[in-house]
Amino acid sequence: MSTATIAGIPVELDGEGFMTDASQWTREIAEEIARDNGIDPLTPRHWEVIEFCRKDNEERGTPPTVRRITKGTGVQTKEIYQLFPKGPGILSSKISGLTKPKGCI
Amino acid sequence: MKKLVILGAGTAGTMMSAKMRRVLPRDDWSITIVDQDGDHLYQPGLLFIPFGVYDRDDVVRTRARYVPKGVELVLSGVDAIEPDQNRVRLFGGGTLDYDFLVIATGSRIVPGEMEGLTGRGWQKTIFDFYTLDGALKLHEALKDFAGGRLVLNVAEMPIKCPVAPLEFLFLADWYFHERGMRDKVELVYATPLDGAFTKPVASATLAGLLADKKIAVEPVFNAGSVDSERRILTSWDEREIPYDLLVTVPTNMGSEVIERSDMGDELMFVPTDRNTLQAQVAENIFVIGDATDLPSSKAGSVAHFQGAILEHNLLNAIAGKKLAPEFDGHANCFVETGFGKALLIDFNYDVEPLPGRFPLAKVGPMKLLEESRMNHWGKLAFRWIYWNQLLAGREIPLVESRMSMKGKKNPTAQEAA
Numbered sequence: 001m002s003t004a005t006i007a008g009i010p011v012e013l014d015g016e017g018f019m020t021d022a023s024q025w026t027r028e029i030a031e032e033i034a035r036d037n038g039i040d041p042l043t044p045r046h047w048e049v050i051e052f053c054r055k056d057n058e059e060r061g062t063p064p065t066v067r068r069i070t071k072g073t074g075v076q077t078k079e080i081y082q083l084f085p086k087g088p089g090i091l092s093s094k095i096s097g098l099t100k101p102k103g104c105i
Numbered sequence: 106m107k108k109l110v111i112l113g114a115g116t117a118g119t120m121m122s123a124k125m126r127r128v129l130p131r132d133d134w135s136i137t138i139v140d141q142d143g144d145h146l147y148q149p150g151l152l153f154i155p156f157g158v159y160d161r162d163d164v165v166r167t168r169a170r171y172v173p174k175g176v177e178l179v180l181s182g183v184d185a186i187e188p189d190q191n192r193v194r195l196f197g198g199g200t201l202d203y204d205f206l207v208i209a210t211g212s213r214i215v216p217g218e219m220e221g222l223t224g225r226g227w228q229k230t231i232f233d234f235y236t237l238d239g240a241l242k243l244h245e246a247l248k249d250f251a252g253g254r255l256v257l258n259v260a261e262m263p264i265k266c267p268v269a270p271l272e273f274l275f276l277a278d279w280y281f282h283e284r285g286m287r288d289k290v291e292l293v294y295a296t297p298l299d300g301a302f303t304k305p306v307a308s309a310t311l312a313g314l315l316a317d318k319k320i321a322v323e324p325v326f327n328a329g330s331v332d333s334e335r336r337i338l339t340s341w342d343e344r345e346i347p348y349d350l351l352v353t354v355p356t357n358m359g360s361e362v363i364e365r366s367d368m369g370d371e372l373m374f375v376p377t378d379r380n381t382l383q384a385q386v387a388e389n390i391f392v393i394g395d396a397t398d399l400p401s402s403k404a405g406s407v408a409h410f411q412g413a414i415l416e417h418n419l420l421n422a423i424a425g426k427k428l429a430p431e432f433d434g435h436a437n438c439f440v441e442t443g444f445g446k447a448l449l450i451d452f453n454y455d456v457e458p459l460p461g462r463f464p465l466a467k468v469g470p471m472k473l474l475e476e477s478r479m480n481h482w483g484k485l486a487f488r489w490i491y492w493n494q495l496l497a498g499r500e501i502p503l504v505e506s507r508m509s510m511k512g513k514k515n516p517t518a519q520e521a522a
Binding site: 015016062065066067068071077078080081085086087088089090 | 261262297299305325327329341342370371372400
């Protein structure tokens with residue numbers, strides 16, 4: 001656990017750079033984390049996914065899997081991998097200010 | 106007469122039937138358990154079948170033998186659960202009414218979820234080991250394997266027994282060594298995870314073991330399709346891994362009954378309270394084992410730890426008392442590492458697998474997160490414990506339902522990271 005400043009705001013991060021308090025998140029933080037991970041800029045399609053992740057996490061207390069994101073947003077798997085290259089489940093959570101997805105124990 | 110109905114006579118269901126039969130008065134309560142077939146499969150044993158350590162007779166026994174007296178076993182497929190009616194519909198038109206229902210319908214592999222997986226290469230150059238049929242056929246394929254690249258791919262998380270893919274690779278390394286052909290076989294682990302395991306301390310230990318055994322890891326590999334003509338596995342982000350033999354852990358899903366009953370999430374797992382095990386859909390339905398949507402491991406040990414808590418909470422619910430939020434996600438898994446050794450991990454929702462001794466501090470005799478022969482013997486002895494203690498719903502001495510920090514060494518967060 002450490003404190004970092006992202007987009008001018010102090011936030012708590014875990015050892016792998018995931019925010020530990022989703023309420024500290026802002027859209028500007030999302031943009032900066034995205035840039036650090038090679039996504040610039042965040043398009044409206046990215047935001048559809050991010051907003052779903054935020055909402056789903058709030059309702060269920062855990063970040064959604066890719067399968068859940070496709071079902072909830074209608075964005076197809078192929079496109080999610082283009083939007084969030086490599087690990088969209090992990091990356092969408094990170095950018096959305098959520099913890100590392102725990103479904104994968 | 107009140108009725109308790111249990112769906113699924115696998116590890117969790119059989120165990121619950123035994124526990125509840127001991128505590129519910131026979132004059133007041135009937136207990137019925139339903140399963141679709143008469144064979145009970147010792148699932149942890151499937152891992153050993155491809156390597157010829159176990160065969161069919163080591164892992165299959167008659168279900169009826171483990172269902173206790175005073176519990177009615179119904180062999181039938183279940184069409185649907187009707188929570189509003191407190192009723193279960195069976196195939197063939199029968200119905201079962203219940204006062205309380207326990208869902209223990211487990212999880213299953215669904216190879217059809219990946220494009221090309223069940224095409225022409227299925228059970229020729231592509232095998233699973235999560236079914237008895239798959240494990241037996243993979244045994245034949247390994248015997249005939251002349252060398253080349255063996256790729257183990259986990260399609261997506263969560264999967265039953267998340268350490269099984271690693272164990273498979275460790276055992277494959279040992280198996281090909283024993284046959285004097287390890288230098289002819291390339292072992293590759295293609296995983297959607299970003300490392301060997303999900304938790305930092307265990308991931309580092311397991312990554313070290315993979316490296317020692319010269320098993321290549323392709324992390325964050327989310328497989329999208331298989332071309333079994335060209336023998337290439339392709340990820341959603343278009344990375345390609347050629348293979349000679351593909352061992353797949355396909356998408357895991359809950360039972361089709363859950364889908365027909367419209368009670369599941371996107372993978373047909375049942376939304377369940379993470380601490381009380383009550384189903385979110387109805388107060389008189391509880392869920393145990395692999396069928397839940399909980400972020401705990403899908404493993405027999407977890408079903409065992411949940412069992413004591415579910416017994417308590419069923420009795421609470423029957424008596425109209427408040428449920429106890431006791432389940433902490435506790436899991437305890439032996440990880441077979443080959444050459445007669447294994448390591449042991451013990452963890453829960455909040456505490457990742459740590460090094461140390463188990464179950465007694467300093468004494469052990471098991472070592473946590475460290476290879477030992479004792480751990481390997483523990484893993485083999487577990488088969489006896491499974492049939493004789495676990496299915497009968499008995500406690501295992503010194504091992505408690507809630508995880509204990511006794512014997513665990515907690516590295517600082519800095520070291521863990």
